[in-house]
Amino acid sequence: xxxxxxxSHSPFADSRLSSCLRLLSAGDGxxxxxxxxxxxxxxxxxxxxxxxxxxxxVLFALDEDIVVRGLEDLPEHLHQVDYPAFVELxxxxxxxxxxx
Amino acid sequence: xxxxxxxxxxxxxxxSRRALRFAEAVLAGGHEIVRLFLYQDGVHSASSxxxxxxxxxxxxxxxxQFVQTHSLDxxxxxxxxxxxGVLDExxxxxxxxxxxxxxxxxxxxxxxxxHEAAQQxxxxxxxxxQ
Amino acid sequence: MARSMLIISRQSPWAGPxxxxxxDIVLAGGAFELPLGLLFLDDGVLQLAPMQQAAAVQQKDLTxxxxxxxxxxIEALYAARRSLDERGLAEASLSLPVEVLGDDALSALINxxxxxxxx
Numbered sequence: 001x002x003x004x005x006x007x008s009h010s011p012f013a014d015s016r017l018s019s020c021l022r023l024l025s026a027g028d029g030x031x032x033x034x035x036x037x038x039x040x041x042x043x044x045x046x047x048x049x050x051x052x053x054x055x056x057x058v059l060f061a062l063d064e065d066i067v068v069r070g071l072e073d074l075p076e077h078l079h080q081v082d083y084p085a086f087v088e089l090x091x092x093x094x095x096x097x098x099x100x
Numbered sequence: 101x102x103x104x105x106x107x108x109x110x111x112x113x114x115x116s117r118r119a120l121r122f123a124e125a126v127l128a129g130g131h132e133i134v135r136l137f138l139y140q141d142g143v144h145s146a147s148s149x150x151x152x153x154x155x156x157x158x159x160x161x162x163x164x165q166f167v168q169t170h171s172l173d174x175x176x177x178x179x180x181x182x183x184x185g186v187l188d189e190x191x192x193x194x195x196x197x198x199x200x201x202x203x204x205x206x207x208x209x210x211x212x213x214x215h216e217a218a219q220q221x222x223x224x225x226x227x228x229x230q
Numbered sequence: 231m232a233r234s235m236l237i238i239s240r241q242s243p244w245a246g247p248x249x250x251x252x253x254d255i256v257l258a259g260g261a262f263e264l265p266l267g268l269l270f271l272d273d274g275v276l277q278l279a280p281m282q283q284a285a286a287v288q289q290k291d292l293t294x295x296x297x298x299x300x301x302x303x304i305e306a307l308y309a310a311r312r313s314l315d316e317r318g319l320a321e322a323s324l325s326l327p328v329e330v331l332g333d334d335a336l337s338a339l340i341n342x343x344x345x346x347x348x349x
Contacts, residue, residue: 001341008115009229019240019272022312025337034114062118083125090223091101091131097238097346100108100140100229108349140251140349179254183247211258219233219264224345 002027004093008034011046016099021049026056029093031086033062040066042073051075062086104217106137108228110144111152111160119227120163127170135217136167138176138206142228143186146176148203160203167205173217178208234265236343242276243284243292249277252349253295260302267306267343268299269336270328275313278324293325310336 005028011017017039024030030053032039039046040061050059063080074080081089090096103126109115126133138146145163152158167174176186181202182195188208192200202208218224239252252268259266270278277292284291299307309328314321321330331339340346 003340003346006226008118008227015272022333023337023340025341033118083121084129086122087125087129087131090103090225094341095344095346096223096225097340097348098226098229099240100226100347100349106347139255140248180251211254212262214255215235215259215262215264218235218345224235224347226347229349 001094002029004029004031004089004096006031006033006096006098007036007039008032009099010035011039011044017046017049020099021053024054024057026054029058029060029089031060031062031081031089033065037061037065037069037071040071040074040078047075053077060089101222102132102134102220104134104137104214104221104224106139106214106224106226107142107145108138108140108226109230110141111147111150111163113141113228115228116142116145116159116163117157120159120166122225122227123166133170133172134221135173135175135213137214137217138174139180139211139214140228141184141230143176143181143184146174146181146203146206147186147201149199149201164203164205172205174206175209175213176202176206177211177214179211181208232264233344234267234342235259235345235347236267236269236340238269238271238346238348239274239277240272240348242273243282244287244289245273248349249274249292250290250295252347253292255347256299256304257295257302260299260304263303266304267308267339268304269308269310269339270313271310271336271348272313273317275309275317275319278309278326278328279319280323280325282325296326299326308336308339
């Protein structure tokens with residue numbers, strides 16, 4: 001019954017990430033792609049918030065977006081995924097919710 | 101599983117390329133794409149008028165090829181298309197506009213097509229936004 | 231059994247066509263009598279503010295269209311309490327009868343639908 005939330009915009013520019021975090025249910029997933037992966041950047045409030053995700057909420061990021069931005073020192077609990085894994089996740093969760 | 105993929109971003113947006121990569125992976129994974137639906141600025145991803153720079157990836161061209169190669173049902177929302185100037189021959193003529201610019205493989209239709217696809221599909225995945 | 235869809239509208243009516251295009255999705259589904267819900271979240275709650283006058287910027291009146299939703303069989307209308315509070319909107323002043331929900335109720339709401347579109 002859980003939802004995979006998809007974010008792809010910079011967390012510094014608007015309220016998508018913070019609104020999304022407030023609406024997560026136990027068992028939900030959060031997949032970061034595009035500029036949303038900047039939320040993983042060390043030293044940011046956004047990274048802090050992701051470190052404090054409740055247990056049972058799984059954090060994913062699209063690997064190509066991590067690589068292109070040269071991000072390092074990622075959260076231990078982060079699962080990097082490629083496109084085939086991304087598709088599998090969409091099947092595994094009951095629904096997706098893209099924050100357009 | 102059956103997927104409907106909805107795209108809300110133009111070809112030059114990273115979301116358009118991401119949606120294309122995702123769609124390719126859906127098929128490669130043995131799943132079915134019931135329909136591709138372009139809405140809001142996504143209608144621009146179906147434009148035949150985009151000239152990608154030599155050293156840039158031609159997303160719109162790739163989408164058109166992808167839809168045709170796999171004989172997919174590629175629908176562009178007609179209301180969103182009209183509003184943003186993405187027209188087929190019929191609509192260009194009907195509204196007295198100088199050019200049709202809908203790329204091969206795509207067809208204009210109503211939002212009902214999004215709902216029809218969503219009723220058939222197990223998963224609706226959206227890409228885009230500003 | 232028909233698959234249900236929740237549309238989450240997050241933009242103000244004056245930020246571009248997004249608010250109207252969200253409503254169009256709802257109306258198209260309503261025409262097929264599909265089970266739909268519409269949630270106003272973040273700037274989307276600004277669509278519910280009273281006394282708006284679309285004509286002042288040569289735009290169509292969204293409020294009138296929203297108020298007609300029950301006529302199309304769409305009555306599952308929701309607004310996020312937090313979003314209303316952040317924007318200084320009082321529940322009593324809203325132009326549409328909506329169920330105002332807190333964060334926990336909103337999470338549960340999302341998980342009740344087969345599909346979600348957030349725009």
